[in-house]
Amino acid sequence: MFRIIAIPFGWIMRGCYMLVKNYGIALFIFTLIIKLLMVPSSIKQQKSSARMARLNPKREQIMKKYANNREKQNEAMMELYNQEGVSPTGGCGSLIITYLILFAIIEVVYAPMTHISGLGSDVINSASQTVANYYNVSQAITADIPEGYGAAPTLSQRLADGTDINELLAKYNDGFKESAKISDDELEKMAETLSADPAIADYFSDGSKVSKRLMAGGTARAELVVLSVAKDYPELFDPEIAQFCDDFNYTFLGFYLGEYPSWKSVYILIPILSFLSQIAMTVVSQLMMKRNGQNVQGAKGMMGMLYAMPVISFIIAFSFPAGIGIYWIFSSVLSLAQTVILNLYFTPARMDKILAKEAKKKGRRPSIYQMALEQQKAQQGGGSLLDDLDSTEDVKLSKNERKEIERQKINDARKKLVDDDATDDPRIIEARKRMAEKYGDSED
Numbered sequence: 001m002f003r004i005i006a007i008p009f010g011w012i013m014r015g016c017y018m019l020v021k022n023y024g025i026a027l028f029i030f031t032l033i034i035k036l037l038m039v040p041s042s043i044k045q046q047k048s049s050a051r052m053a054r055l056n057p058k059r060e061q062i063m064k065k066y067a068n069n070r071e072k073q074n075e076a077m078m079e080l081y082n083q084e085g086v087s088p089t090g091g092c093g094s095l096i097i098t099y100l101i102l103f104a105i106i107e108v109v110y111a112p113m114t115h116i117s118g119l120g121s122d123v124i125n126s127a128s129q130t131v132a133n134y135y136n137v138s139q140a141i142t143a144d145i146p147e148g149y150g151a152a153p154t155l156s157q158r159l160a161d162g163t164d165i166n167e168l169l170a171k172y173n174d175g176f177k178e179s180a181k182i183s184d185d186e187l188e189k190m191a192e193t194l195s196a197d198p199a200i201a202d203y204f205s206d207g208s209k210v211s212k213r214l215m216a217g218g219t220a221r222a223e224l225v226v227l228s229v230a231k232d233y234p235e236l237f238d239p240e241i242a243q244f245c246d247d248f249n250y251t252f253l254g255f256y257l258g259e260y261p262s263w264k265s266v267y268i269l270i271p272i273l274s275f276l277s278q279i280a281m282t283v284v285s286q287l288m289m290k291r292n293g294q295n296v297q298g299a300k301g302m303m304g305m306l307y308a309m310p311v312i313s314f315i316i317a318f319s320f321p322a323g324i325g326i327y328w329i330f331s332s333v334l335s336l337a338q339t340v341i342l343n344l345y346f347t348p349a350r351m352d353k354i355l356a357k358e359a360k361k362k363g364r365r366p367s368i369y370q371m372a373l374e375q376q377k378a379q380q381g382g383g384s385l386l387d388d389l390d391s392t393e394d395v396k397l398s399k400n401e402r403k404e405i406e407r408q409k410i411n412d413a414r415k416k417l418v419d420d421d422a423t424d425d426p427r428i429i430e431a432r433k434r435m436a437e438k439y440g441d442s443e444d
Contacts, residue, residue, distance in 0.1 A: 005100060006107035010115030013108050017116050024252020024326060031330040034101060035338060041097070046342055049289075050351045055080060102316075102328075109257065109323035111223045117244045127241045128222035131229055133182050133190065134236070135215050138204035140172040155198040165191045193236070200233060213260050214321075224258035224321060250323075257323035270325035271317035277332035278310035284336055288343045 012033060016026035058080055066073035108115050113124050145152045159165065169191055173182050182190070194201060204210050210229065214221045230237050230245035237245075250257050261267040313332065317325030346354075 003107055006104040006111075006115070009101070009104045010108050014116050014118070022249045022251070023112065023116075023257055023323070024255070027252070027257075027323065027327055028330050031327060031334055035331075035334045038097065039338070042338060042342060043346075046346050047351070047354070050346075050348075098331075102324075102331075105327050106320060106324055109321055109327070110217075110221055112248065112250060113223045113226065113241070113244065116248070119240055119244065123238050123240060124223065125219065127226045127230070127237050128219040130186075130236055131210075131222045131225045132180070132215070132219050133186060134200065134204045135210060135225075136176060136180055136182075137169060137172055137190065137194075138201045140175070141201055142205045144172075155194060155201040159195065159198055165195050169194075200236075203229075203232070211258075211260060214258070227258060252326055255322055255326070257321060257326060259322050260320075261318050261322060261325065267322055268318075270322050270329070271314045274317040274325050274328045274332065275310050275314040277329050277336070278313040281332055281336050281339070282310060284339055288339060 013030050016029040062076045142152050169187050214225050227245050230242050234242035261270050313328050
C-alpha cells in the first residue's frame, strides 16, 4: 500500500533532487512543498478549534447536567457538535495524512534509486539481488567453521588451503532458503569474482560497511546498501548503477542519510533533535490553545497525543535510516513555524469575524450523522437533550455575533408587527414610525 502511495511523492522528490543535487536539501524542499499544500487543511483545523473553544460554556453545562449519565452526556455532546457544525475529530484527518506521508517517505528514503535515478526496475532489482547474494554468501562463510579451525577462516584462507570456490558456493547455496537461492549463472560469476578478489567476502561480512539491519529487510531494503557498495566495488554492478551511485549525493550536512542512528555514533543527534523539535511543537501548541481561549484541560485526548508525539518521533528517528529522522525534524520545524504564523494571523478577533461571516451563509447541507440524529429524535418524540441548557446569552459571543443576534431580533419584530404593508391599524403605523426614527430606515 505505502509503495503505491510513495510513487507520486517519489516524483516530487526526484524533481527536488534534480534542482539541488543533494538529497538532504531536496528533502527539505519536499517537506516545504507538502506543508504548503496542507495549508488549507491547517486553516480548516484552525477554524474547527476556534468553534470548539466557543462551545466550552455549553460543553461544561452538559458535563454538569448529565454528570451521572455518561451515555446521555455523549449523546448531548454529539448533538451540540452537530447543531453547531463542529467536528470533534477535526484534527484527526490531518494527523492521518501526516502519517500516510511519513510512511510514503520511508519508502522513498529506503529506495532512492527507484524514485530518483530514473533507471529501469530490472536493473535496480538486479543490483539489489547482487548485494543480497554476496551478503548471504559472506554470512555463510562467517558461520562455517571447518574441522581443524578454532574460528571461521576467511575466504582468502580457505582458497589458500586449496578449497574449491565453486564447490564451496554450491554447498552454501544448497543450504539457503528457496527465496535466497542463487542461479547457476550467478554462482559462476560470483566464483570468478571472489577468486580474483576474496576480500569482497570480508567486506560484506563487515557490519560497518554493509548494514545488517538493512539487509534484514531483504532486497526491498538493499538499495541503500547498493549505494555504498557500488562506490567501493563498481565492477559488481551494471555501469548505469555504478555511475548513478557515484554521482548521487545522499547526505545532509555531512550525515549519510542511509546510516542508522546508534548511541555510540554522532547520528544519535538526529533522534534527539527530532524529540526536541516535537517538544517545542507541544509547548507552542499549548500556548496557542490558551491564547485562543481553548480549554486545554478539557482536550485530554488531543493533549495526550501532543505529549506522546515527542516519544514517537524519537522512536521513529532511532529505528529507521537517518533520512527519516531528518525528514521528521524538517516537518516539526516547519509545522512549528506554520502554527505560529497561523495563530498570529488568525487572532481571536479576526476569527470571530470569519466565523460570523460564515454563520450568515445558509443552506448548509446536513451531514449523514445529522440526518440519523434527526431521525432518532423523531422516533423518540422529537425531544432534544439541549432543550434545558441556558440560552445563548450565557455563552461567550463575539461582538459581531451579538450585533447579528440583535439585528435578527429587530427583523423578527418588524415581521411580526407588519404582515401587510397596507394595514390601517394606527398602532402598527405608529410602531413603524418609531422603528424608522430609531434605526434610520425611511418610509416610502
